[in-house]
Amino acid sequence: MEFIIAETAGFCFGVSRAIDTVYDNVKECKTKIYTLGPIIHNKQVVDDLHSKGVDAIDSIKDIKDEKSKVVVRTHGIAKEVYNELEINNIEYIDATCPYVRKIHKIVEKHYNDGYRIIIVGNREHPEVIGINGWCNNSAIIVDNVEDVKEKLKCTDKTCVVAQTTINREKWDDITRYIKSHCQEALIFDTICSATNLRQSEAEKIAKQVDIMLVIGGKHSSNTQKLAEICSRYCKDTYHIETFEELPQNLNLSDKKIGITAGASTPAWIIKEVINKMTEKENLKTNDAEMSFAEAFEQSLITLNTGDIVKGTVIGVSNNEVYVDLGFKSDGIIHISELTDDPSVSPEDIVKVGDEIEVFVVRVDDGEGNVLLSKKKLDSIKGWEMIESSFNNKATVKGKVIEIVNGGIIVLVNGIRVFVPASQVSDRYVSDLNGFLKQNVSLHIIDLNKKKKRAVGSVRAVIEEEKEKKAEEFWNNVEVGKRYSGVVKKLTDFGAFVDLGGVDGLIHISELSWSKIKHPSEVLKEGDVAEVYISELDKEKKRISLGFKKAEDNPWVIAKSKFNLGDVVKCKVVRLVPFGAFVELIPGVDGLIHISQIANKRIGKPADVLSIGQEVEAKIIEMDLDNQKISLSIRELPGTQDIPAEENTADKKEKDEDQRISF
Numbered sequence: 062m063e064f065i066i067a068e069t070a071g072f073c074f075g076v077s078r079a080i081d082t083v084y085d086n087v088k089e090c091k092t093k094i095y096t097l098g099p100i101i102h103n104k105q106v107v108d109d110l111h112s113k114g115v116d117a118i119d120s121i122k123d124i125k126d127e128k129s130k131v132v133v134r135t136h137g138i139a140k141e142v143y144n145e146l147e148i149n150n151i152e153y154i155d156a157t158c159p160y161v162r163k164i165h166k167i168v169e170k171h172y173n174d175g176y177r178i179i180i181v182g183n184r185e186h187p188e189v190i191g192i193n194g195w196c197n198n199s200a201i202i203v204d205n206v207e208d209v210k211e212k213l214k215c216t217d218k219t220c221v222v223a224q225t226t227i228n229r230e231k232w233d234d235i236t237r238y239i240k241s242h243c244q245e246a247l248i249f250d251t252i253c254s255a256t257n258l259r260q261s262e263a264e265k266i267a268k269q270v271d272i273m274l275v276i277g278g279k280h281s282s283n284t285q286k287l288a289e290i291c292s293r294y295c296k297d298t299y300h301i302e303t304f305e306e307l308p309q310n311l312n313l314s315d316k317k318i319g320i321t322a323g324a325s326t327p328a329w330i331i332k333e334v335i336n337k338m339t340e341k342e343n344l345k346t347n348d349a350e351m352s353f354a355e356a357f358e359q360s361l362i363t364l365n366t367g368d369i370v371k372g373t374v375i376g377v378s379n380n381e382v383y384v385d386l387g388f389k390s391d392g393i394i395h396i397s398e399l400t401d402d403p404s405v406s407p408e409d410i411v412k413v414g415d416e417i418e419v420f421v422v423r424v425d426d427g428e429g430n431v432l433l434s435k436k437k438l439d440s441i442k443g444w445e446m447i448e449s450s451f452n453n454k455a456t457v458k459g460k461v462i463e464i465v466n467g468g469i470i471v472l473v474n475g476i477r478v479f480v481p482a483s484q485v486s487d488r489y490v491s492d493l494n495g496f497l498k499q500n501v502s503l504h505i506i507d508l509n510k511k512k513k514r515a516v517g518s519v520r521a522v523i524e525e526e527k528e529k530k531a532e533e534f535w536n537n538v539e540v541g542k543r544y545s546g547v548v549k550k551l552t553d554f555g556a557f558v559d560l561g562g563v564d565g566l567i568h569i570s571e572l573s574w575s576k577i578k579h580p581s582e583v584l585k586e587g588d589v590a591e592v593y594i595s596e597l598d599k600e601k602k603r604i605s606l607g608f609k610k611a612e613d614n615p616w617v618i619a620k621s622k623f624n625l626g627d628v629v630k631c632k633v634v635r636l637v638p639f640g641a642f643v644e645l646i647p648g649v650d651g652l653i654h655i656s657q658i659a660n661k662r663i664g665k666p667a668d669v670l671s672i673g674q675e676v677e678a679k680i681i682e683m684d685l686d687n688q689k690i691s692l693s694i695r696e697l698p699g700t701q702d703i704p705a706e707e708n709t710a711d712k713k714e715k716d717e718d719q720r721i722s723f
Contacts, residue, residue: 065266068387069259071328076101077156077391079135080278080327082156087113093126097142098187100134100156101325104282104302121145130154135163136187139194140169158376160225161188162533164251165195171220172196179203179213181235183222186282189224205231206238215243225253226283226324228290228427229260254375254413255324256283258385263287263321266292270319272311275300276331277323284323295319300634303330304337311336364388364431368421374411382407384417388431394419398434402462402472404498410435439475446474447515451505456522459503461496468498471503476515478505484518487527530562537585538563538604540594546606548588557579558590558606565604567592573606574615574648583608615648620685622646628697633674641666643678643692651690653678660695 072080081098087110094115099107100226107117118124121131121142130152137157146153157165163418163424167625168178178200182189193200201212213219223232223619239246267273273295275282279302288300301307322331364370364386372392376383378571382399384392396636411417459473469480480503483492504525507516546558546565567590584590596605622643623629630641631651640654659669670676682691 062606065319067261067262070322071323073255073328075135076325077158083132093129096132096134098134102278103325105330120185121230132156137191139191160253164192166220167249168192168195173631176220177217179219179221181232206234209235209238218377219243219246221248223251226256227252228286260290262292263301265383267317271316273298273319275321276334277326281323281325304334327392360670364424366421366424374415374417382411392431392433394433394435398436443474447476447505456502461499464497465495471491478515478517480517484520487520489524527562534563540597543593546592548584548592550588551580556584565606567606574609602712613716616688619649623681625683627680630677633670633672636666641670653691653692657674657693657695677702
């Protein structure tokens with residue numbers, strides 16, 4: 062006889078959580094406890110709770126004791142029921158499955174945003190009734206494609222959700238139709254990931270066995286669906302709540318038998334069925350033959366507080382991560398045990414299907430949750446890594462999560478490392494807030510594992526990298542080599558450029574072919590500048606950089622633009638006793654000698670010309686290699702004296718001539 066037992070058999074995390082909640086309150090609470098409806102769809106559990114004084118009621122109107130406490134079951138309730146509890150000042154404990162609570166939020170939000178709500182599920186199921194209560198009981202509830210065709214207007218803005226335990230195949234058929242016929246449909250796959258895994262595993266096992274046993278409540282939706290799936294692939298499928306419901310004439314000898322159980326089936330019921338089957342068949346335990354009970358027990362791992370184990374993420378909510386450990390119950394990581402980084406959510410760290418290694422914080426009696434911590438494990442491994450990095454002076458990476466007095470806190474592999482302000486950068490930083498949420502590299506410069514204290518330095522890494530870059534730079538640098546650098550600092554005499562760990566200077570005279578008063582007229586700090594090495598002193602570690610491009614040299618442009626004998630328009634820019642300097646193009650000046658300004662003798666250029674005046678002149682000499690151009694106004698054909706503002710001597714002479722003439 063061969064047995065295959067589903068790893069996913071039994072309580073899911075939501076049911077386990079709810080059952081734990083009730084039993085814990087039975088032990089601690091002296092008041093009467095009620096559950097709004099059966100806490101789970103399992104008669105044996107409900108009967109056991111009843112024997113301990115916990116009664117299931119259909120409505121809060123059925124509460125008879127003034128001092129009492131109500132537990133909201135895993136299936137959840139409508140919004141109006143919460144309101145009723147509040148109005149009547151009834152103390153309650155909310156054991157709603159986190160997956161179901163998530164659906165409530167989706168439905169409420171999109172209903173308020175004007176969407177028509179579609180729930181794929183059984184309209185009589187308490188979970189569906191509760192979900193419908195978050196959209197004012199206005200949802201369209203469908204169970205097959207025909208329902209959709211009949212009830213849905215595809216012109217509506219539609220929001221589609223699923224009962225968490227709905228059959229995956231049914232969901233796919235319905236949503237496929239909605240996608241192809243409705244343009245404005247938001248579809249949220251809210252089937253519980255544990256349900257998916259349970260159904261997939263049940264199908265896989267059913268295909269391999271001669272007899273398939275599905276253990277769980279007859280009113281349990283997810284157990285019914287397991288039985289439905291298994292019966293497609295194994296004709297001898299039996300849905301039973303207890304061993305007594307199994308046909309007593311069933312021959313189990315020489316058969317391959319599969320076992321699974323619904324999410325609301327406690328482990329003790331599964332064990333009881335297995336043990337009684339073992340007794341009935343009088344199976345002997347040896348190396349070749351194993352009892353059901355042993356097969357079941359061996360399919361589950363044993364956990365102890367302090368264990369480090371691996372599991373598969375089966376669910377992620379805003380505050381918790383749910384992990385399948387291959388144990389009797391699923392594990393839960395609260396967000397406080399996931400990370401110290403306040404800026405991330407659980408979904409930023411793990412996804413459904415991820416394999417995760419965790420630390421076991423607490424193991425309960427086998428019927429409830431296993432509390433896990435990723436943070437504790439990260440801390441254990443983190444300190445090992447931090448200690449190794451400290452001893453080997455290795456670089457580590459982390460994220461700045463907090464600004465504190467005198468420095469910053471960097472999270473490195475789950476360890477909080479303090480970096481003093483003086484070690485945050487290789488330059489003075491007045492405001493550390495700019496580093497928040499930034500990823501940084503650092504060295505551990507002080508460590509006290511006993512006090513759980515680590516001090517780091519970002520500055521050390523920056524300086525180390527600069528030294529490496531500088532060494533590489535000086536080994537390869539040569540005059541004429543071109544670099545793309547970042548302008549680091551501006552001074553009155555030039556601009557300092559970071560070439561990659563080494564700074565070079567562009568003198569102000571090298572910044573422009575035109576005369577400038579300050580480097581800021583050409584560059585600003587942070588600019589990327591294309592430069593070349595013009596001078597180099599390796600001993601003194603000094604570098605002079607060239608920035609001006611030869612092709613932009615105005616004298617090169619002048620060589621292609623002007624010829625001897627050309628008549629050009631130019632502007633007077635400077636007057637000197639021996640002539641006038643004129644600008645032909647920006648950066649190129651020529652001289653009109655005093656003898657070439659007018660057809661008559663003049664005392665000084667200002668007698669005829671003024672600064673800013675535009676004139677025409679003829680190029681009479683060119684020596685571009687020495688940057689000299691001579692021009693003449695008097696050689697222009699038909700040139701007459703150029704009138705300028707009259708000076709006092711001219712005016713006096715003119716007045717005397719007029720008096721003599723008169």
